[in-house]
Amino acid sequence: MSDEFSRIAKYFAPLAGEEGRGLTDDAAVLAPPPGRELVLTVDQMLEDVHFLPGDDPALIARKLLRRNLSDLAAMGAVPLGYLLTIALPDGVGEDWLAGFSQGLARDQKIFNIKLFGGDSSSSRGKISLSATLIGHVAPGAALSRNGARAGDGIWVSGTIGDAALGLQARLGRLADPSGFLTARSLLPEPRVGLALAGVVSAAIDVSDGLVQDLGHMCKGAGLSAVIRAGLVPVSAAAAAASGEAALETRLTGGDDYELLLAVPPGQGEALKAACGDLPVTKIGMFQAGAGVHVLNDAGAMMQFTRPGWRHF
Ligand SMILES: Nc1ncnc2c1ncn2[C@@H]1O[C@H](COP(=O)(O)OP(=O)(O)OP(=O)(O)O)[C@@H](O)[C@H]1O
Ligand SMILES: Cc1ncc(C[n+]2csc(CCOP(=O)(O)O)c2C)c(N)n1
Ligand SMILES: [Mg+2]
Ligand SMILES: [Mg+2]
Numbered sequence: 001m002s003d004e005f006s007r008i009a010k011y012f013a014p015l016a017g018e019e020g021r022g023l024t025d026d027a028a029v030l031a032p033p034p035g036r037e038l039v040l041t042v043d044q045m046l047e048d049v050h051f052l053p054g055d056d057p058a059l060i061a062r063k064l065l066r067r068n069l070s071d072l073a074a075m076g077a078v079p080l081g082y083l084l085t086i087a088l089p090d091g092v093g094e095d096w097l098a099g100f101s102q103g104l105a106r107d108q109k110i111f112n113i114k115l116f117g118g119d120s121s122s123s124r125g126k127i128s129l130s131a132t133l134i135g136h137v138a139p140g141a142a143l144s145r146n147g148a149r150a151g152d153g154i155w156v157s158g159t160i161g162d163a164a165l166g167l168q169a170r171l172g173r174l175a176d177p178s179g180f181l182t183a184r185s186l187l188p189e190p191r192v193g194l195a196l197a198g199v200v201s202a203a204i205d206v207s208d209g210l211v212q213d214l215g216h217m218c219k220g221a222g223l224s225a226v227i228r229a230g231l232v233p234v235s236a237a238a239a240a241a242s243g244e245a246a247l248e249t250r251l252t253g254g255d256d257y258e259l260l261l262a263v264p265p266g267q268g269e270a271l272k273a274a275c276g277d278l279p280v281t282k283i284g285m286f287q288a289g290a291g292v293h294v295l296n297d298a299g300a301m302m303q304f305t306r307p308g309w310r311h312f
């Protein structure tokens with residue numbers, strides 16, 4: 001395999017914006033857009049934790065960016081660019097790097113972001129990646145996950161549970177004849193670009209699992225949430241994987257990268273207008289109290305083994 005510096009020059013320098021100085025300096029220099037605040041977020045992707053050995057490197061690259069773009073979406077931020085860190089074990093070849101950098105290039109175009117810089121290291125174990133995304137918002141306009149108020153509706157974008165079922169399919173535990181669930185697991189759709197400021201009182205992206213991430217909103221606001229499992233939007237492919245276990249996987253499995261929103265009464269139509277073609281669905285309400293209460297179709301409280309993904 002080529003060495004660190006030839007890899008940077010060959011695969012990463014062509015992706016860099018001018019802030020990255022051709023990836024030939026000690027750091028990047030970024031002029032924030034005039035009158036805007038910067039929003040910074042970082043998420044990692046580790047082999048065997050976030051992706052499977054042998055997964056397509058282009059899709060790994062794109063999911064790495066998209067997991068972070070989803071956090072910018074949850075903040076209501078416009079993406080600018082990113083820093084990339086990679087640690088590769090010996091054995092990872094040119095093909096992998098070529099595919100990985102092509103994946104980055106593809107999503108850089110789609111989301112209008114540039115590479116600012118990063119760090120490269122060797123790993124004695126598995127592949128380790130992280131991206132630090134930088135975005136911007138109007139001063140004071142960043143959304144918060146902690147701003148829900150009692151009486152706000154709980155709304156969610158898109159469909160929930162596809163990626164968690166898709167991972168089960170990729171592990172050979174579930175049939176996915178259309179490939180839809182697998183695709184949702186490999187390539188999430190971050191909901192960037194929605195004008196949610198002034199419409200929602202809180203926002204979070206669903207990464208760990210709907211129930212757990214809703215729990216963060218509740219804790220941050222000092223409130224409880226009541227949702228109906230039967231209202232949580234489900235894709236046709238996910239609906240085909242019916243049963244109690246599939247429902248629990250959908251509500252707690254994570255990797256959705258959909259937005260969970262607190263929406264004041266009377267703002268539902270404004271939310272739909274802000275989301276355009278992206279479907280948004282009301283699944284419950286915030287109220288006084290603590291914790292997340294999930295009701296089944298009979299109105300009984302559901303219990304789950306765990307509310308979502310938690311690293312040990
Ligand atoms: N090691 C760390 N050092 C400093 N801050 C951290 C660390 N890990 C998490 N945080 C901070 O804790 C908060 C919650 O992080 P968390 O990673 O759970 O959020 P998330 O990225 O939305 O979720 P996910 O990682 O599941 O996508 C964020 O403000 C994040 O910056
Ligand atoms: C191989 C493999 N096993 C499990 C999962 C599921 N998974 C891993 S971490 C995580 C939460 C978000 O990550 P983090 O909290 O680190 O940001 C989820 C849902 C996967 N995607 N791939
Ligand atoms: Mg995180
Ligand atoms: Mg998040």
Ligand SMILES: [Mg+2]
Nearest residue numbers: 043067071207
């Ligand atoms: Mg995240």
